[in-house]
Amino acid sequence: MGTDRTxxxxYHDGIVSEASGVAGNAEHExxxxAGLSHxxxxxxxxxxxRARKKEGSGSWGAWGNGYGSPRRR
Structure with a gap:
């Protein structure tokens, strides 16, 4: 069993660039x-x-407004 990372x-981070934030090989990205700071x-x-996601080696999905917060509980 491997690690399943996200x-x-x-784009509004200000510390880490948008491209660098998802660089690597995580299974979910x-x-x-704009609107969420670092x-x-x-x-x-x-x-x-407003966000878009990518699963595995697939391509980026379309931008949408219904995505929950990164740390949704």
Missing amino acids: TVSS MKYS NELRTVTSGYH
């Missing part, structure tokens, strides 16, 4: 558009945000 990035990517637990 990486996240935001999320790119959030600290918010780690702490926000509610709300819905």
Whole structure:
């Protein structure tokens, strides 16, 4: 059994670039558009945000408004 990782990035990060935030080989990747800062990517637990996702070696999906927070509980 391997590790199933998720990486996240935001165009509004300000510390880590959007491309660098999802660099690597994680099984799940999320790119959030403007609105979530670096600290918010780690702490926000509610709300819905504009984002797109990629699963495995697939391609990036379309931008959508119904994605939950990175740390949704």
